[in-house]
Amino acid sequence: MCISEGIRDFDGIAEKLQKITSRVFTIDFHCPEIAHGSSPGQFVMIRFKDRLDPLLGRPFAVASAKGDSFSVWFQVVGKMTALLSEVSPGEKFTVRGPLGNGFGEPSGDKLFLVAGTLGVAPLLKVYEEFSGRLDCEVHLGVPDKTWKPFTEQVRQLIPGLRIFSDDGSLGVHGTCLHGLPGEIGQREEIWACGPVGMLKALAERYPQNRSGIRVSLEARMACGIGGCQGCVIETVEGKRRVCVDGPVFSSEEVAWDEIR
Amino acid sequence: MRSDNLLRVSCGGVELDSPIVVASGVWPFEKDFWQRDSFPGLGGICTKAVTLNRREGNPGTRIWETPAGLLNSIGLQNRGVEHFLERDLPVISEGGIPFIVNVAMENHDETSEVLRRLEDMRNMIPAVELNISCPNVSDGGMAWGRFAETSAQAVSMARKKWKGPLWVKLTPQAEDIAQVARAVEEEGADALVVGNTWLGMAIDIDTARPVFERAFAGLSGPGIFPLALRMVWEVCSAVTIPVIGCGGVTSYRDCLAMLMAGATAVEVGTVMFLDLQSGKSFSSGLEEYLLARGLDGMKDIIGKARQ
Ligand SMILES: Cc1cc2nc3c(=O)[nH]c(=O)nc-3n(C[C@H](O)[C@H](O)[C@H](O)COP(=O)(O)O)c2cc1C
Ligand code: FES
Numbered sequence: 001m002c003i004s005e006g007i008r009d010f011d012g013i014a015e016k017l018q019k020i021t022s023r024v025f026t027i028d029f030h031c032p033e034i035a036h037g038s039s040p041g042q043f044v045m046i047r048f049k050d051r052l053d054p055l056l057g058r059p060f061a062v063a064s065a066k067g068d069s070f071s072v073w074f075q076v077v078g079k080m081t082a083l084l085s086e087v088s089p090g091e092k093f094t095v096r097g098p099l100g101n102g103f104g105e106p107s108g109d110k111l112f113l114v115a116g117t118l119g120v121a122p123l124l125k126v127y128e129e130f131s132g133r134l135d136c137e138v139h140l141g142v143p144d145k146t147w148k149p150f151t152e153q154v155r156q157l158i159p160g161l162r163i164f165s166d167d168g169s170l171g172v173h174g175t176c177l178h179g180l181p182g183e184i185g186q187r188e189e190i191w192a193c194g195p196v197g198m199l200k201a202l203a204e205r206y207p208q209n210r211s212g213i214r215v216s217l218e219a220r221m222a223c224g225i226g227g228c229q230g231c232v233i234e235t236v237e238g239k240r241r242v243c244v245d246g247p248v249f250s251s252e253e254v255a256w257d258e259i260r
Numbered sequence: 261m262r263s264d265n266l267l268r269v270s271c272g273g274v275e276l277d278s279p280i281v282v283a284s285g286v287w288p289f290e291k292d293f294w295q296r297d298s299f300p301g302l303g304g305i306c307t308k309a310v311t312l313n314r315r316e317g318n319p320g321t322r323i324w325e326t327p328a329g330l331l332n333s334i335g336l337q338n339r340g341v342e343h344f345l346e347r348d349l350p351v352i353s354e355g356g357i358p359f360i361v362n363v364a365m366e367n368h369d370e371t372s373e374v375l376r377r378l379e380d381m382r383n384m385i386p387a388v389e390l391n392i393s394c395p396n397v398s399d400g401g402m403a404w405g406r407f408a409e410t411s412a413q414a415v416s417m418a419r420k421k422w423k424g425p426l427w428v429k430l431t432p433q434a435e436d437i438a439q440v441a442r443a444v445e446e447e448g449a450d451a452l453v454v455g456n457t458w459l460g461m462a463i464d465i466d467t468a469r470p471v472f473e474r475a476f477a478g479l480s481g482p483g484i485f486p487l488a489l490r491m492v493w494e495v496c497s498a499v500t501i502p503v504i505g506c507g508g509v510t511s512y513r514d515c516l517a518m519l520m521a522g523a524t525a526v527e528v529g530t531v532m533f534l535d536l537q538s539g540k541s542f543s544s545g546l547e548e549y550l551l552a553r554g555l556d557g558m559k560d561i562i563g564k565a566r567q
Contacts, residue, residue, distance in 0.1 A: 009536050047534065052482045052510060053328045056533055094535065222323050222330060222533050226288035227308075229337045230323035239316055239337065244288070 006037055007225060012046065012095035014087045015069055021149050023076045024118070025085050031095050032068040040126040041104075041216055041248045044097035045224040046072070046084075054080045057096055059221050059243075061122035061193075064157075073121040099224045100247045103214055108187035110135040114176050114202065116194025117142055120154055122216050122247075123193055127158055138162065141176025141194070145169035177202055184209045191248075192216070196259060203251045213251035217242050234258040266547055269303070269558045271502045271525045272451025273425025274358055274387045276303030278543045279558060280515065283506055283529035284309060284362035284389065284429075285334065289348045294355030299536075301543030303525065305357055306389055307348070309364035312374050314340040318396060320473035324462050329483035330530050331460055333472040335396045336364050341374045345381060353384050360387045360427060365414050366400040375421035382424050390418050390449075393431030393456035395478045402456070405431040408443035415447035427504065429453040430495070437491055438498035451502040453527060454495045458484050458507075481530040484508040489521055496522025496563065510534070512545025519558070520565035 012031040019025055034044055045057030058080045060072035076085050103126055113123040113136055120140055127136055140154060141164045148170055155161045163171030164178050172178060175198065184190060184206060192202055193216040203210060219231035219242040226244035233242055234255040240246070267278040284306040287293055294305065317337025324331045338344070344361075352359050361378060365371050378385055392405035392414050404414045415428055428449040434440040441452055457478025462471040471477075488507025496503050505518030506527035515526045531538045555561065 007536075009534075054325065055328055055330060055481055055530070056325055096536075220321065220323050222332070222530075223286060223288075225293070225536075226290060227286045227293075228323070228332070228533070229285075229308075229317060229334050230332065232317070232322070232337070244290075 006033075007097065007099065008033070010034060010095045010097070011049070012093040014089055014091045014093065016089060017085075017087050019085075020153050021147065024073070024150050025076070026063070026071050026073045027084060027087060028069045028071045029093065029095065030069050034062065034095055034097050035065040035068050035070045038062045038065065038070070038098035039102040040129045041102035041122050042098045042100050043122070043247060044072075044095050044099060045221065047094050048083070049092040049094045054083070056222055057094065057224065059099070059218070059224065061125070061216070062098070063121040063124045064128055065125070073118055073124075075118050096224055099243060101245070103191055103216070103248050106130060106134060106189060108185075108189050110137070110185070110188040112180060112184075112188065112190045113138045114180065114190055114192040114194070115140045116176055116198040117147070117150075119192070119194030119198075119216070121193070123191065124154070124157055126191060139164065139176045139179055141165070141198070142170060143167065175201070177205060180205070184212045188212065189214065199251075200256050200259060203254065203256050210252035211250055214248050215251055215254065216247045217249060217254075218247070219243070266550055266557055267303075267543055269524055271504065272387065272427050274304065274360070276358060276525060278303040278539065279519065279525040279546070280539050280542050281360070281504065281525055281527045282306060282532055282539070283527035284391065286529045286532045289351065291351045291355070294352045294357055294359070296356035299357065300540050301537075302357060302539035304360055304386075306360045306362050306527065307344075307352065308338055309336045309362045309391055309394065310338055310341050310344045310374060311336055311364050311366055312341055312370040314338070314343070318473060321471050324471050324477070326460075326462065326479065326483065329479050329481040330533075331462055331472070331477040331479050332457070333396045333474055333477040336394055336401075341377050345377060349381065349384060358386045360389045361385055362389045362391050362429070364391045364394055364397075364401065365404045368413075368417055371400075371414075372417050372421050375418055379422050379424075385424060387425035387427055388418070388422050389427040389429050389453060390415065391429045391456070393429050395431070395433065395457055395459050395476065396474065402431045402433055405440065406434055408436070408439040411440045412443040412447050415444050415449055419448040425450045427451045427453055430455040432456065432458045432487065432491055432507075438494055441495045441498045445499045445501050449501060451504055451524070452495060452499065453504045453506055454492050455488065455506060458487060480508065482508045482510045485510070485514055489517055492518055492523050493521045496566070512542040512549070515542050515546060516549060516561065519561045520563070522563040522566055524558075524562055
C-alpha cells in the first residue's frame with residue numbers, strides 16, 4: 001500500500017553500530033525498502049519503535065546502501081543521538097521514508113562535492129552514484145585533528161578526498177571552501193551540505209553562479225511529509241518546507257539574507 | 261460483521277466509518293494523503309487551519325520536543341481560503357475520506373467571510389471545525405475560546421454563515437471549560453472537540469532565551485493525555501451534543517479511554533508523526549476489544565466509564 005511516492009513507515013532493524021570518534025558513529029539498518037528505494041540526497045526519519053521518549057523521529061541522510069541495508073552517519077548532539085550511540089544490534093526502529101527531493105541529476109560533467117563535517121553523509125551517496133560516470137572532486141572540512149579517524153573513514157570510501165581543517169592541524173589549513181576554484185565553469189556544479197553558515201558563505205562566494213550550486217539544508221522536523229509546516233526556511237518565494245520542497249535547494253532559491 | 265459497521269459512529273452531522281479522525285495541522289494537502297484505500301481505519305481527516313488571507317506563520321523555531329511531548333508554534337501558516345477552495349478542495353474531496361475543514365477564528369469580519377465562501381461550496385464540504393483555540397497567534401485564536409461570552413459570539417457568527425455540520429474546537433486554556441462548552445452548545449454547535457494544545461514554553465539554556473519567538477507554544481503528544489481525558493470527562497458532563505476527544509492519544513487503549521469518558525470520536529495529531537497507519541492499528545485494536553467482549557458497536561463503549 002503505497003503512499004506519496006512510496007513514503008511509508010517501515011520497520012528497520014539496527015545491524016551494526018560503528019564508533020568512528022568519541023562523538024561520531026555510523027549505524028547500518030536492515031530495511032530493504034529504503035536500501036533499494038532512495039536516491040542521493042534523500043533522507044529518512046528514524047525513531048525507536050514503541051518508545052514515546054524520544055517521541056519524534058529524527059532526520060538522517062541515507063549515506064549509503066548495500067544489499068537490503070542502508071547506513072546513516074551522525075554526531076552525538078542530543079538525546080536521540082546519544083541513545084543511538086549505544087544501540088544494540090537487533091533493536092527495532094521505525095524508518096519513515098524515502099523523504100525529500102534529493103539532489104537529482106547533475107547538469108554538467110564535473111561535480112565539486114563540498115562537506116562540512118557530518119554534511120558529508122548525503123554526499124557519500126552522491127559519490128557512490130555518480131563518481132563512475134563523471135568527475136567528482138570531494139572537499140571535506142573539519143575543525144581539527146581530533147577528527148582524523150572520521151576523515152580516514154571517509155577517505156576509505158572516497159580515495160581522492162581533499163581534507164581541510166579550521167586550525168590547520170589536519171590536511172590543508174582553511175575551511176572546506178578554501179580549495180574551490182575562483183569561478184565555476186559552464187559544465188561544473190557544486191553540491192554541498194554542512195552548517196548553514198558554511199552554505200551561506202558558499203553562496204556569497206559565487207554570487208554569479210548560484211544556479212550552479214545545490215545545497216542540502218537541515219531543519220527541525222516533526223512529520224517529514226509536508227504536513228506540520230515545522231521545517232520551513234525562507235526562500236525567494238516565501239517560506240518553503242525543507243522536508244518535501246527540499247532538503248536540496250538551488251542556492252539561488254534560498255533567501256540567504258534572512259537565514260541565521 | 262464488517263469492521264466498518266462495527267466501528268461506525270454518527271458524530272456532529274458526519275457519518276464516520278471509524279471514530280478515529282486525524283486532527284488539524286499535521287496532514288499535508290498532497291493528493292496521496294487523502295485516498296481512503298491508503299489509510300484504512302481512519303474515519304476522517306481535519307484539514308490544516310484555513311484563514312481568509314494567506315498567512316506566513318511564525319518566524320524562528322517552530323517545533324521543540326519535550327519528554328513525551330511536542331511544543332509547536334506554527335502560527336496558522338496557510339495559503340488562504342481562495343487557494344484552499346480552488347486548489348486543495350478539489351483534491352481532498354476526491355479521495356473518499358470524510359474531511360472537516362478547520363477554520364481558524366481571526367476576527368469577526370474575516371472569519372465570517374471565510375465561512376460565507378465555504379457555505380457556497382457546502383455540497384462538497386462534510387463539516388467545518390471552528391478553531392477558537394489556536395495558542396500561537398496574537399490576533400484572535402485562543403483569545404476567543406477562553407471565555408464563555410467570546411466563545412458564544414464566535415459560534416453565533418459561524419452558525420449564521422455556515423449551515424452545515426459545525427464542530428467547535430475548544431481550548432484547555434478556557435477559564436471554565438464547562439461554561440464555555442455549554443455556551444457553544446447553546447449557540448448551535450453540532451459537536452465539540454476537546455481540545456487544542458496546552459500552553460507551555462521552553463527555554464534554551466545555551467542562549468538563555470525562550471526557544472520560541474512568541475515565548476509560549478502549544479504542547480501536544482502523550483504527555484498531555486491524562487489532562488485531555490479529564491477535560492473530556494468534564495465537558496461530557498456539561499453538554500449533550502457529541503464530544504470529540506483530542507490530546508495525546510497514542511494507542512487504541514487511549515482511544516477506548518476517551519470513548520469510555522464519553523467521547524463519540526477521537527482526534528489524533530502528534531501520533532501521526534510516529535505512525536502514518538495509526539488509524540489502521542487503533543481501529544483493529546478497537547474492533548478486537550469489541551469482538552472479544554461480544555459488544556455490538558460503539559454505543560456499547562461510549563460513556564461506559566460514567567455508568
Ligand atoms: C504541528 C501542529 C500544528 C497544529 N495546527 C493546528 C491547526 O492548524 N488548527 C488546529 O485546530 N489545531 C492544530 N494543532 C493541534 C492539533 O490538532 C491537536 O489538537 C493537538 O495537537 C492535540 O492533539 P495530539 O496530542 O494528538 O497532537 C496542531 C498541532 C501540531 C502539533
Ligand atoms: S517536517 Fe513537517 S512539514 Fe516538514
